[in-house]
Amino acid sequence: MREGHEQNKREFEDYAYVLDFLEYGYPEDTRPLHQKKPIAQAFGEKQFVMMELTFKDNQVADLAEKLYIGKGKREKVEFVSKMLKYDQLTPTAKTELLHVIKEAVKAQEERFVEFLNNCGPITNRMHTLQLLPGIGKTSMWKVIEEREIKKFESFKDFEDRVRKNIVDPLSKRIEEELKEPQKHYVLVKWKTTH
Template identity: 40%
Template sequence: MSDATDDESTLRHAVVLDHLPHGLPGDDRPQYETPSAAYAIGERDFYLYELLFEDEADVSIGDRIVVSPAEERRSIQQLRTVEYEDLSSGATSELDYVVEEIVEANESRFVDFYNDAQPITLRLHQLNLLPGIGKKLRNTILDERKRKPFESFEEVEERVSGLHDPKGVIVERIIEELREDDLKYRRFVGSGD
């Protein structure tokens, strides 16, 4: 899982959270007729996907697969977006780890959130959407980024006293956006940044 290269800039990838070789639960067809299935999460937009595969598909948990554009997909019969509640228990147990890996692999994109976050309203800032970031930490982040943009999570942690896990805070917010369908503000899920 790494940032897209120039050749892959138009491709959208997802990471497999769970593979169901005998198909989806509740599929009443005989086992030999059910396609293997998987749940996956998009690397850019964090959409959750349910995938059905062609017979010859070789898929494992953690695999990085192309989900868009459709003509670039390999062995995928059907793809649809799903909600957190639709995931298998195996997929939900992998979710935190995979989101953390995506954030780590795309560190500059998420560090830029600390550099670029803007006010939402007069009283609410995008930085305040992150768990544990109140007025004091927000103002420290804003002051520090005026001096010089952050270049890594480590630098955010060093320069912002009181923010001990800037990567973990982003991961926690992404998971919250995935689980809670009634959040008023979303910054990561569905954004495709």
């Protein structure tokens, strides 16, 4: 296999959180009821991909429910229908998105603590940390000083030493990167290729 091909290999989601469940499909779908399948708009746990899921017959899901969508045997989901953009989400899904992002961030604490420990400057005048809502120059320097003394071990360790909640800024930045075009994508990596 070629080297370049390895780097472009797409990672697939194994789990997704339900943003909205539509038992009879979209209201604007004009097909007869017996032809419609239940669908959900969902948010991928690792890649942060928004997607539409088609469910098996007689299966339902709750908002924010974590579902297996990987390559193995799926309990509720028949298949991933398509990827979605933010403006294709239902009003309920848009409302639920930030809450679900927070759950995904908490579930991947180790990944984000590593990000906080290793992120660097984007330009001579801007640091990656400054892209997180609520992190200005003062907070940025506090984070840099603290991580030079000792790397952060957890969100709690970060919050104790920096005196700032970090789950909310990380979650809000992910939401911003999903909502509209950004100059710098630091947390939603797949957006850089789309």
